[in-house]
Amino acid sequence: MNGADNYNFIHKSSGKNDECWTERYAVEALLPYLENFRGKIIWCPFDTENSEFVKVLTENGYKVVFSHIFSGQDFYTYEPEKWDLIVSNPPFTNKRYIFRRALSFNKPFCLLMNISWLNDSAPIEEFWGKDLQLLLFKRRMQFKNKHQKEKINFSSAYFCWNFLPRQIILSDFSNVNQLKLLEDK
Numbered sequence: 001m002n003g004a005d006n007y008n009f010i011h012k013s014s015g016k017n018d019e020c021w022t023e024r025y026a027v028e029a030l031l032p033y034l035e036n037f038r039g040k041i042i043w044c045p046f047d048t049e050n051s052e053f054v055k056v057l058t059e060n061g062y063k064v065v066f067s068h069i070f071s072g073q074d075f076y077t078y079e080p081e082k083w084d085l086i087v088s089n090p091p092f093t094n095k096r097y098i099f100r101r102a103l104s105f106n107k108p109f110c111l112l113m114n115i116s117w118l119n120d121s122a123p124i125e126e127f128w129g130k131d132l133q134l135l136l137f138k139r140r141m142q143f144k145n146k147h148q149k150e151k152i153n154f155s156s157a158y159f160c161w162n163f164l165p166r167q168i169i170l171s172d173f174s175n176v177n178q179l180k181l182l183e184d185k
Contacts, residue, residue: 024052024055024056026052026112026156027052027053027056027057028056029135029137029171030087030110030135030158031056031060033110033135033163033164033165033169034057034060034062034087036165037062037084037085037108038061038062039063040062040063040084040085041063041064041065041080041082041083041084041085042057042062042063042064042065042083042084042085042086042087043064043065043066043067043080043083043084043085043086043087043088044057044064044065044066044067044086044087044088045066045067045068045073045075045078045086045088045090046067046068046069046075046088046089046090046091047066047067047068047088047089048066048068048070048071049066051066053066053087053088053089054066057087065080065082065083067080075090075098075101076097076101079105083107084107084108085107085108085109085110085163086102086105086107086108086109086110086111087109087110087111088111088112089111089112090111090112090113092113092114095113095114095117095122096122096125096126098111099111099122099123099126099127099159100126102161103126103127103130103161107162108160108161108162108163109160109161109162109163110135110158110159110160110163110164111158111159111160112156112157112158112159113156113157113158113159114155114156115136115155115156115157116155117159123159127161130161131161131162131167132159132160132161132167133159133160133161133162133163133164133166133167133168133169134157134158134159134160134164134167134168134169135157135158135160135164135169135171136157136168136169136170136171137156137157137170137171137172138170138171138172139172
């Protein structure tokens with residue numbers, strides 16, 4: 001398989017929890033780190049206009065372009081005409097190829113991902129020679145999923161490149177007004 005075929009094959013694979021929606025507080029946690037990007041165009045490539053990423057960023061004065069595979073804008077083949085950085089919650093399935101594509105643009109990004117991915121060799125291989133940055137949280141994040149009545153939770157972090165002021169930042173969501181966290185068990 002060549003690279004393009006590999007992307008197409010991988011993209012068609014899906015996990016049952018891939019369409020999970022990020023809660024507002026998890027996006028608001030990024031606001032202090034976005035100040036350095038004021039005036040830049042943020043691309044949210046896995047989002048619709050109803051996404052908390054699009055709503056929170058727009059409400060806070062950032063210029064946002066968004067795209068979603070449901071609108072025929074596949075992240076592996078689509079790219080907006082103008083954008084400066086990526087901020088989003090991609091599907092947790094096929095993460096290696098998502099990060100490979102994000103890194104290929106050579107622009108800053110901040111993507112939410114399950115922290116267990118660090119147990120895999122893929123992040124080391126994909127970020128080899130680049131400075132992986134992590135925004136880690138004290139508690140698990142809750143997500144909405146259309147297939148489940150109850151919210152689901154994952155131990156998640158923002159995996160970034162050229163986005164944070166240092167490689168690892170620990171957060172407790174203390175800058176968030178309406179915190180909805182599931183206590184770690």
